[in-house]
Amino acid sequence: MINVHLPVLREEVVSYLSLKKGDIVFDGTLGGAGHTVEIIKAIAPTGKLIGADLDSQAISTAARKIESEGLKKYVYLVKDNYANIKNIIGRFDIKSIDRFFLDLGLSSNQLERSGRGFSYIRKEKLDMRFDQDGDLSAYDVVNEYSEEELKDIFYRYGEEPWSASIAKAIASTRQSKAIEFTDELVEIIKQAVPAKFRYKGHPAKRVFQAIRIEVNGELSSLAKALTDAMDVLNPQGRIAVITFHSLEDRIVKNHFETFAGKCICPPDLPICVCGAKKRGFILTKKPVIASREETEQNPRSKSAKLRVFEKL
Ligand SMILES: C[S@@+](CC[C@H](N)C(=O)[O-])C[C@H]1O[C@@H](n2cnc3c(N)ncnc32)[C@H](O)[C@@H]1O
Incomplete structure (x- = not known):
């Protein structure tokens, strides 16, 4: 449907x-x-x-x-x-x-049919731009921002309590290979947050929100x-x-x-x-x-x- x-x-x-x-x-x-x-x-x-x-x-x-x-x-x-x-x-x-x-x-x-990686339950390219002519994409943020910058946006725009661990895990993963797809990012987030501390809802929700806010200003x-x-x-x-x-x-x-x-x-x-x-x-x-x-x-x-x- x-x-x-x-x-x-x-x-x-x-x-x-x-x-x-x-x-x-x-x-x-x-x-x-x-x-x-x-x-x-x-x-x-x-x-x-x-x-x-x-x-x-x-x-x-x-x-x-x-x-x-x-x-x-x-x-x-x-x-x-x-x-x-x-x-x-x-x-x-x-x-x-x-x-x-x-x-x-x-x-x-946009969430369900754009193919732009807004949803953490689909495997799509990391993009998240509302404006397809925009210069900054989720790929750029995830792969090019410093660990400190990532920590800061996860905390400020996602109110993510595990922002430091998640930023660290992203910085370490991308040393060997660029992070291209939403499902890769979701897996990194899951690994970075100890299961017993996972809050209600999807563990990637706050980080995805934060990246989207950053990408689109x-x-x-x-x-x-x-x-x-x-x-x-x-x-x-x-x-x-x-x-x-x-x-x-x-x-x-x-x-x-x-x-x-x-x-x-x-x-x-x-x-x-x-x-x-x-x-x-x-x-x-x-x-x-x-x-x-x-x-x-x-x-x-x-x-x-x-x-x-x-x-x-
Ligand atoms: C929740 S939807 C609007 C739905 C609409 N009210 C309806 O009932 O169909 C939000 C829309 O705002 C657009 N949008 C987000 N930020 C924007 C911005 N800064 N300037 C213009 N459009 C923007 C998105 O691309 C999206 O299409």
Whole structure:
């Protein structure tokens, strides 16, 4: 059975975006256009959606889906990084937007059918690039980063407690032969972590996440995109982001708190010197998570968190 990508928290996203006819929406993660199609239906015929994805296969899939729904005339699609939002909208002579949406991470298509080594349960070449024109691949990271650099990214981006042992095992293995495939890397990780200390879930999960984040520069793109989206957002405009792990969620939470005017001065200072300024408010005091029904239908939704911000 072909496992299609099911859009996560679809109804919640549409409801929180509170869309109206004529809105200009930036969807930075088109994927299979699951959310996109719902958004376009709500803003057409007077609105426009600018959709971006780094993956040209995702752009083709999204374009086909949008066309099959008869919605093509309401969209501009670009293969680009959502972090370039200012430049992207400028290309279409758009100066400001009403809604900004991101559904982070990777799609089921990328995980299960791209052949790019995103999954630790398949034997595929170590690649992990969303953008096939990107310079850095998982192969480069695994075979060319120093042991110290590997340890650092496994710890920072994977929160992997065995980062030092795994980095050491990789450095030692590649002395005799380059590590080319996912299954080789999985085996090295398994050997490096004593069985009795293996945590819940697959032992390679955290390291694969860390390498993917590094290859695609995911955290820096997210931080830049939020800052720049806020600048080009119209008054009463909204930003909605779905994250899938704690590092992404922390970035979104911290940015929204800063936008909401949270002072970050040390508590003993008599006056605020950090320049905190309220530019809007957080609509989701706690992140919105998937219902039991959704997590049963779509296990990917289990770790999803949706946060939404509205500009003053
Ligand atoms: C979870 S999928 C989106 C799924 C989509 N919302 C749907 O319902 O079909 C995430 C997509 O974001 C893309 N992506 C990841 N980082 C990106 C970036 N920095 N800029 C543009 N696209 C990115 C991936 O290639 C992937 O197609």
